[in-house]
Amino acid sequence: MKLHYRLQPARQPGDALPVVLLHGLFGSLDNLGVLARPLQEQHATLQIDLRNHGLSPHDNDAGYAAMAGDVLALLDELQIERCIVIGHSMGGKVAMTLTALIPGRIAGLVVIDMAPVTYPTRHHDGVFAALRRVSAAGITQRTEAAALMREDIADQGTIQFLLKSLRPEGWQFNVEALWNNYPALIAWQESAPWPGPVLFIRGEKSPYLDDRYRQDIQRQFPQARGHAIAGAGHWVHAEKPEATVRAVARFLASLPNRPD
Numbered sequence: 001m002k003l004h005y006r007l008q009p010a011r012q013p014g015d016a017l018p019v020v021l022l023h024g025l026f027g028s029l030d031n032l033g034v035l036a037r038p039l040q041e042q043h044a045t046l047q048i049d050l051r052n053h054g055l056s057p058h059d060n061d062a063g064y065a066a067m068a069g070d071v072l073a074l075l076d077e078l079q080i081e082r083c084i085v086i087g088h089s090m091g092g093k094v095a096m097t098l099t100a101l102i103p104g105r106i107a108g109l110v111v112i113d114m115a116p117v118t119y120p121t122r123h124h125d126g127v128f129a130a131l132r133r134v135s136a137a138g139i140t141q142r143t144e145a146a147a148l149m150r151e152d153i154a155d156q157g158t159i160q161f162l163l164k165s166l167r168p169e170g171w172q173f174n175v176e177a178l179w180n181n182y183p184a185l186i187a188w189q190e191s192a193p194w195p196g197p198v199l200f201i202r203g204e205k206s207p208y209l210d211d212r213y214r215q216d217i218q219r220q221f222p223q224a225r226g227h228a229i230a231g232a233g234h235w236v237h238a239e240k241p242e243a244t245v246r247a248v249a250r251f252l253a254s255l256p257n258r259p260d
Contacts, residue, residue: 001070004055005029006047007078008040017084017107018044024089025185026162026173028054034241035086035248048074050094052174062181068097081105084252088112088237090185100191108255109198110248113206113234115213116220118187126152127162131175140168190220198224199251201244203232
């Protein structure tokens with residue numbers, strides 16, 4: 001599947017590896033712009049709309065193998081032989097899947113508020129109910145949609161985030177495919193350990209990446225290190241952008257950051 005993407009060159013040309021940024025569920029390539037912009041000082045950045053999101057094509061298969069395969073095809077098309085990958089939430093699981101698919105081509109991995117586990121709780125049923133309610137009503141105006149979505153979603157920030165993807169023709173993301181694949185999206189298929197450097201960034205107030213998953217992380221990523229952002233929830237980079245950028249920058253500076 002040919003993905004929509006944004007590729008920006010480094011402002012200071014050098015031998016720094018390109019950075020690939022992968023958004024989370026219901027997101028788009030713009031979501032990690034807060035990281036891409038400062039990283040562009042030293043690195044070329046590749047922001048991607050994953051399948052069924054943003055301006056990328058829709059498909060019934062929304063699983064991690066398919067999404068990672070799309071990213072690999074794009075890397076091949078752009079002749080990116082080696083890179084650093086940053087993924088938030090669902091994008092973090094796509095990034096971790098890539099380490100099994102192309103282990104030698106990833107120089108470093110940053111996973112933001114996501115663990116390599118199957119989560120027991122369905123956190124998004126209310127979101128899906130709201131999205132489908134708006135679609136069924138044929139509403140495309142954001143003010144009207146927001147009022148309807150409050151019947152299923154209490155958090156106003158979540159509503160505003162979702163409304164970024166509402167267009168005159170409807171939701172940009174493929175609601176039905178994501179709903180049908182949701183059990184696979186909260187699941188995880190463990191693979192062989194990846195020995196490369198990994199930074200797991202968690203929001204202090206988020207349940208997605210707490211101490212109960214420490215052994216799962218160490219088993220699959222034995223070189224993993226962790227960093228908690230105080231006062232942040234699941235949307236770490238949006239809530240605490242400066243602290244997140246600093247954590248990422250320190251990690252990247254520690255890598256053997258060369259194309260070979």
